[in-house]
Amino acid sequence: MPFVNVRNLFKSYGNSGKYVLNDVSFEINENEFVCVLGHSGCGKSTLLNLLAGFIKPDKGEISVDGQFVSKPSEQRGVVFQDHGLFPWYNILDNVAFGPKALKNKDAYRISKRLIKMVGLEGYEKVYPSSLSGGMAQRVGIARALATNPQLLLMDEPLGALDAMTREKMRIEILRIVTFKIKLHIYETLTCTSDYYDYRWLISHF
Ligand SMILES: Nc1ncnc2c1ncn2[C@@H]1O[C@H](COP(=O)(O)OP(=O)(O)OP(=O)(O)O)[C@@H](O)[C@H]1O
Ligand SMILES: [Mg+2]
DSSP states (O other), X not given: OOSEEEEEEEEEOTTOOOEEEEEEEEEEOTTOEEEEEOOTTSSXXXXXXXXXXXXXXXXXXXXXXXEEOOSOOTTEEEEOTTOOOOTTSOHHHHHHHXXXXXXXXXXXXXXXXXHHHTTOTTOTTOOXXXXXXXXXXXXXXXXXXXXXXXXXXXXXXXXXXXXXHHHHHHHHHHHHHHHHOSOEEXXXXXXXXXXXXXXXXXXXX
């Protein structure tokens, strides 16, 4: 059975009657690394939000590891374009948020290990406002991994970064993903720099 199974997915917003996703079906196997490419507004974030369980399809089914997706789950980590860190929590508490919510007694130990893995050891007590965009994005990745998800979903994880930081972060993501992740959906736009991010990641995975 495929790890991710998407069957005849339809999604529209409001009463527009227009499907953003119109009969979409695909399968992804374990340990696959998948990039979704398409022009702005074609429905990439919509697809990602459906896989995350943030929104529901009009019709069709999504299953991950044999379980139907009907709501968000700690089994599916999400990295947002603008990192989405809680400004009122320091880095350690941001990363520990998920495992603490799950009442994991090892929340801080796990989080410290992940902070080290993304190269931010020593920044545990720092607040997001003091981090650069690339550092914050790495914290976002650590946070998404803290519940040990089966599936990591990334919506343009490099979109908010400048060209030089993107270059570094591509290598970072590859390192982290190779080390940790079973499946990674990485979305890009069609503009040149994003396209090269995609090409580079796929060719180095
Ligand atoms: N919450 C919403 N309410 C109404 N329409 C929406 C909503 N979210 C997305 N849409 C519409 O659905 C379509 C797909 O949007 P989506 O954000 O999935 O595109 P995208 O491929 O991620 O685009 P981009 O590359 O610009 O991020 C667009 O036409 C958008 O206007
Ligand atoms: Mg989008």
